[in-house]
Amino acid sequence: MIPNILTLAGVDPSGGAGIFADLKTFSALGGYGTGIVVALTAQNTQDVTGVHLIPAAFVTQQIDTLFADVHIDAAKVGMLANAELVATVAAGLRRHSVRHLVVDPVMVSKSGHHLLQPDAVDALRRELLPLAEIVTPNLPEAGVLLSRAEPRTIAEMRTAARDLHQFGPRYVLLKGGHLDGKESVDIFDDGKNQIELSSKRIATKNTHGTGCTLSAAIAVLLPQRATTIDAVREAKAYLTAALISADQLAVGHGHGPVHHFHNLWWKR
Secondary structure, eight states: OOOOOEEEEEEEETTSSSSHHHHHHHHHHHHHEEEEEEEEEESSSSSSSEEEEEEEHHHHHHHHHHHHHHHSSSEEOOOOOOOHHHHHHHHHHHHHOSSSEEEOOBBBBBSSOSSSSSHHHHHHHIIIIIGGGGEEOOOHHHHHHHTTTOOOSSSHHHHHHHHHHTTTTSEEEEEETSSSEEEEEEEEEOOSSSEEEEOOOOOOOOOOOOOHHHHHHHHHGGGSSSSSHHHHHHHHHHHHHHHHHHHGGOOOSSOOBBBBTTTOOOOO
């Protein structure tokens, strides 16, 4: 059976991040995508000029209406701008018992626009992280969640990953893309053991939505693979290939999107 995968996130009109990127990723990796809109943005590849939040009551209505009809095999949570939306989404996911949940704590856009209000950070820790099968912060996000400076070395990443695990997710994938070096190293932590996952750093400016894409790839692969680490490894390989092919696209004048359909579209 083709799994039904849900994204709860914001809308990026340029298509590189948020719900549109998630739906492309689900489709590219063999899932049927569904989406609940929690925010609208005025955004392109260069800037975010506005954010309009969906009222919490309507987010609840979207969740309950969807789950009343559609079986959801896995879900991912992206941009949740304030504490009320975090609590609303967490309550809905608890109510409907989602088996596989990926939490991507989106806080800052690629252009530097802050997408998360301060009151939402504690709500993320309390409400959502304990529900997550896996949480996928980058280094700045890890620093915010842990209320300290972001990790600057692999050793500090290892410590941060273990500390993030204490908030309750089953697994942590701490992404090391903000460090320097020819390789980008992530730390996968299950609370007892840690695995370093390395991938070649790709020279491209088209990196908009990489975090959304990776978390969406993990979500769609979790119901299709035997273990969480298998899903993570394959998701990382998919993102690397999407980055390698990103320069085939000509979308905007800033940080363009990765090529979500690199393995499906014919070569021109």
